[in-house]
Amino acid sequence: MKKILVLLVIITVLSCDSDNSFSTVSDYDFISFENDNVTFELDQDGESSQMITVYNSKTYSNDRTYNLEVLLESTTISAESYAVPASVTIPANERSAQFDVTITDNGFGSGDRLVLGFADDNSALNPHPLQMDIVIVCPMNELILDITFDNYAEETSWELYTDITTTPTLIASGSGYDDLDDQSIQQRLCIDNGDFGFVIYDAYGDGMCCSFGQGSYSLTVNGEVIHQGGSFGASEVTTFSLP
Numbered sequence: 001m002k003k004i005l006v007l008l009v010i011i012t013v014l015s016c017d018s019d020n021s022f023s024t025v026s027d028y029d030f031i032s033f034e035n036d037n038v039t040f041e042l043d044q045d046g047e048s049s050q051m052i053t054v055y056n057s058k059t060y061s062n063d064r065t066y067n068l069e070v071l072l073e074s075t076t077i078s079a080e081s082y083a084v085p086a087s088v089t090i091p092a093n094e095r096s097a098q099f100d101v102t103i104t105d106n107g108f109g110s111g112d113r114l115v116l117g118f119a120d121d122n123s124a125l126n127p128h129p130l131q132m133d134i135v136i137v138c139p140m141n142e143l144i145l146d147i148t149f150d151n152y153a154e155e156t157s158w159e160l161y162t163d164i165t166t167t168p169t170l171i172a173s174g175s176g177y178d179d180l181d182d183q184s185i186q187q188r189l190c191i192d193n194g195d196f197g198f199v200i201y202d203a204y205g206d207g208m209c210c211s212f213g214q215g216s217y218s219l220t221v222n223g224e225v226i227h228q229g230g231s232f233g234a235s236e237v238t239t240f241s242l243p
């Protein structure tokens with residue numbers, strides 16, 4: 001149900017002025033978002049847009065413009081990650097309007113949020129902000145690399161290549177894990193269809209398990225574990241094809 005109904009409930013409490021006259025619901029001008037909370041699905045390493053609807057409690061014979069603002073104290077992503085219009089205009093004789101919010105994945109993850117409100121200089125009452133909870137989605141194939149390091153995390157590095165059977169091209173890599181001894185990390189990557197090669201290295205040449213800790217790693221593609229290991233020498237190669 002549109003949240004405008006909730007706003008109408010709020011203003012059923014009547015107020016009395018100095019000459020004992022009462023204000024009724026029709027005296028108030030409320031502007032609201034359609035929902036207090038929405039899920040924003042954002043393409044990993046990409047850009048996504050979502051249309052937001054606003055409602056007014058009254059109909060006017062002329063256009064009505066309401067200023068928007070990002071509530072920075074509640075928003076967890078940086079300003080360069082989102083595009084929000086400065087205002088939204090409800091056309092004459094209408095009670096609703098729409099605007100688009102665009103967010104670019106700049107390395108943050110699921111669980112972050114963008115919170116919007118109506119600026120204080122608007123003539124209408126606007127008690128509820130809109131919280132947009134960001135969920136990162138992969139529009140292609142999602143590869144998840146899980147690594148649990150041994151006692152010497154700085155010895156571990158990895159590389160991911162595409163076109164492994166023709167012209168290998170490095171598309172992702174990781175190293176420099178000096179402060180992560182005996183700890184775990186997870187790396188998520190969106191990859192297209194093709195032939196791939198994953199290489200994990202150990203600089204000392206004794207793998208990740210089991211002489212100096214219980215290190216291990218696994219590769220998961222679209223929810224299916226395609227390889228897991230930890231006992232190797234200087235390196236280990238895993239090849240796979242998608243689809």
